[in-house]
Amino acid sequence: MAAPYLPMSQEEMKKLKWDQCDFIIVSGDAYVDHPSFSGAIIGRVLENEGFRIGIISQPDWRNTKDFKKLGRPYLGWLITAGNIDSMVNHYTAAKKKRSNDAYTAGGKSGRRPDRATLVYAQRCREAYKEPPIIIGGIEASLRRFAHYDYWDDKVRRSILIDAKADLLVYGMGEKTIIALAHELQERRAREEKEQSFAIDLQGLCYVTDTVATLQPQEVITLPSYEEVKESKVAYAKAFRLQEQEQNPYNGKILLQQHQDLFLVQNRPSLPLTTKELDAIYALPFARQPHPSYANQGGVPALEEVEFSLAAQRGCFGGCSFCALTFHQGRIIQSRSDESLVEEAKELVQAPSFKGYIHDVGGPTANFRQQACKKQAKAGACRHRHCLFPEPCKNLEINHDHYLQLLRKLRQIKGVKKVFIRSGLRYDYLMADKKERRRRFLEEICQHHVSGQLKVAPEHASPKVLQYMGKPSIKVYEDFKKEYEETNRKLDKKQYLVPYLMSSHPGATLHEAIEMAEKIRDWKYMPEQVQDFIPTPGSLSTCIYYTGIEPRTMEPVTVPRTPKEKALQRALLQFRKPENYELVYQALCSAERQDLIGPGSKKLISPPMSQKFKNRKLFSDKEGRGKGKGKKRRH
Structure with missing residues (x-):
């Protein structure tokens, strides 16, 4: 027991x-x-x-x-x-x-x-x-x-x-x-x-001082620790090989020498079947913090997931800045509708349940099935991505399965609303057949949006989106148009909240200004902007460190200094009064004074004095300067 x-x-x-x-x-x-x-x-x-x-x-x-x-x-x-x-x-x-x-x-x-x-x-x-x-x-x-x-x-x-x-x-x-x-x-x-x-x-790494027992045809040797430490080109090559071999069906054993020791990575573990995943989530979890924390104010991270349902694992979206594919993999592993309905019924019995299921999804809400039939037997492709730069011709797209699940959940007695708060891949949705897309949008806008739907275009510059592994901004704008039309049809005041990222590899002030102009045209003011963080395991981190795109081995411009990052972040929130000075300096540095002045096509108004024009916010050596100056309305 x-x-x-x-x-x-x-x-x-x-x-x-x-x-x-x-x-x-x-x-x-x-x-x-x-x-x-x-x-x-x-x-x-x-x-x-x-x-x-x-x-x-x-x-x-x-x-x-x-x-x-x-x-x-x-x-x-x-x-x-x-x-x-x-x-x-x-x-x-x-x-x-x-x-x-x-x-x-x-x-x-x-x-x-x-x-x-x-x-x-x-x-x-x-x-x-x-x-x-x-x-x-x-x-x-x-x-x-x-x-x-x-x-x-x-x-x-x-x-x-x-x-x-x-x-x-x-x-x-x-x-x-x-x-x-x-x-x-x-x-x-x-x-x-x-x-x-x-x-x-499978799914195991170990260290050994001999590799004599390994079969050469099953092994790929990466550049050693000493090589990748000294050479950024070697680092980029090592990352490319690591990325290509994360396939549980036909990936090679990876070997990386560290002085006189060898790190060995066996191929990844096989994905869980629906039956196996259902069995894990049916285990007798208490679903609460250990009683020893009773008088310590709770664990905040539980609030986001306590009344949410994890429907699947894995992601074939392939965003460069996300290390999820290096951890969960690109093969979708889904729970059955029956398993999720049973868990939802358990949530209804919880004393603190108020009738709202906060989320149904996973890394990506609308990925309920494997990308194509090939993945079930051969895994994800080594050199091809499912959605980038265009949806693969073999990609199987069908949102009806997800809608059927949502319908079952909202019919459970005691459930008032079922919301979608996981990332929704709008490019995957826009690649679906028009009638299925229309049906999906109408149903989620009617029943599953809590006033705002959050999606992640991340940027607008084609160059930056290329490095991010994200679709053209036109795909987002087409989705935005359909979403807004759907809400007008339903007579609902619901909004789209785009997540945006500053200072990603490949972004200069010119690309940040390009993003700012899009924000201006959208008549939108982002409350939050995510600065790129080079976390271990992601393609973008490899680019950040090496200045090289490992798949092509081409050089990439990378914003690194506090000054560059502060200017780019400020441009994405150019309407904030406290950002005025940074935005002004950024526009002048990029020789885009045409965006300073009165009118709806400008980003900021002109400064009030000549003295301000000559002011420096950053020294060349120190990054951010001490003086902030008076906030200006614009």
């Missing part, structure tokens, strides 16, 4: 009549027993296989005391930094410390260390030397090869080598960790003291 919660203390272990845990999960997040939290989902999956799982959440990493509170794990440590890379969790795009942490009780920051996976692995080894250490989660997954680290501004070794862990499980991990757990159990039963593992498992 499953425990109400995975035990976090010796007292809870005693209630379960355990004297020892088989595995202990060490997590950088607060323990929320919900399938949207990585520690909980891996813990429940292993519990379902008959293993005794304990969890140490956000331990004090300054000593080993917290790491010993559940005793020695019988089979091994399972370490994750949490749902977000710990450096992304801690720092903004400007490398400033964040003041809160949504994955901590009360939203408090400072409950996990920088580079949490490395620190936790070290403390686990200090606490108990013998049990194997297995690292996983998104931080380990995206840093499995030699990688550029934005916060150190250098190339770091594979996290598996730096952590001195035994194994790394990458990707979502359920299949791999189940197989590995049973292998470790059998090894202990045979009383094998030597650290020997089933290193041929």
Whole structure:
């Protein structure tokens, strides 16, 4: 029988009549027993296989005391930094410390260390030397090869080598960790003291000092850590090879040397079937934070997912700045309608449920099926993308399946509204047949939009969109027109909110101005603009570091300085009075004074004095200057 919660203390272990845990999960997040939290989902999956799982959440990493509170794990440590890379969790795009942490009780920051996976692995080894250490989660997954680290501004070794862990499980991990757990159990039963593992498992990385046993025809050797550290061309080539071989059906084993050691990545784990995914989400999650957090203000990250349904995994959208394909993969894995309806009925019974399902989707809401028939047997294409630069001729597009699911959910007694808040790929929708598209838009505008629909054109410049892997801005504008026409027809006042990104590789002031002119023409004022953050594992991060597009090996202009980034960000919010001085300087620097003056086609009004015209906001050496000046209305 499953425990109400995975035990976090010796007292809870005693209630379960355990004297020892088989595995202990060490997590950088607060323990929320919900399938949207990585520690909980891996813990429940292993519990379902008959293993005794304990969890140490956000331990004090300054000593080993917290790491010993559940005793020695019988089979091994399972370490994750949490749902977000710990450096992304801690720092903004400007490398400033964040003041809160949504994955901590009360939203408090400072409950996990920088580079949490490395620190936790070290403390686990200090606490108990013998049990194997297995690292996983998104931080380990995206840093499995030699990688550029934005916060150190250098190339770091594979996290598996730096952590001195035994194994790394990458990707979502359920299949791999189940197989590995049973292998470790059998090894202990045979009383094998030597650290020997089933290193041929898919979804696994390991380190070895010899590769003599590997078949040459099954292996691709990447440029070594030493090479990619010294040569940006080598780094770009290594990334291109990594990207091409992330196929669970026919990808090659990847090998990367680090001095006298070899990092080995087996091909990715096979995607979960609908039946397997349904079984995971049917596990007995409490869906609440552990009771020990009862008086600490709740865990903010739960608010976004508590009454949402995760309908699928994976994404074939291929946005360059997103590392999701490097973690979840490009093959869609969907739950059945029946599984989602059953979960929705459980949500209705929750005392705090108010009748609103906040979201039904995944990384992309309207990707409910695999991109094409080929993916089911051969995986995603090495050199072709499903939607970029144009939808592939083999792409199978059908939104009726998603509509059928939404209809079933909104018919459940106790459900007032079912909203869509996951990313909606409007280019995928616009590639659908006109009648299906019309039907989909009418139905979601009538029943599934909560006043605003958020989509992500990201930019308007053709050059920047090319590097982003996003469609032409015309596709967005065509969608915008149809969405607005649909709402007028339904007599609804509902708005489109486009997500925009500044300072992406390939963007100069000219491209930022091009975006600002589009915003002007849309008569729109973005409240928020996302500065590009070079997170590990993404194509855009590779371009940012190397200045090279790895697929073509062509050079790319990259905005790097605080001045460049501040000017581009200000241009995308040119109507804000506090941005006036930055926008003025940007337009002058780009020799676009034609956009300064009165009239609807201008971005800002002229300055009020000659003295202001000569003012510098940035020094050449320091970046942002101290003086801000008086805010001006325009």
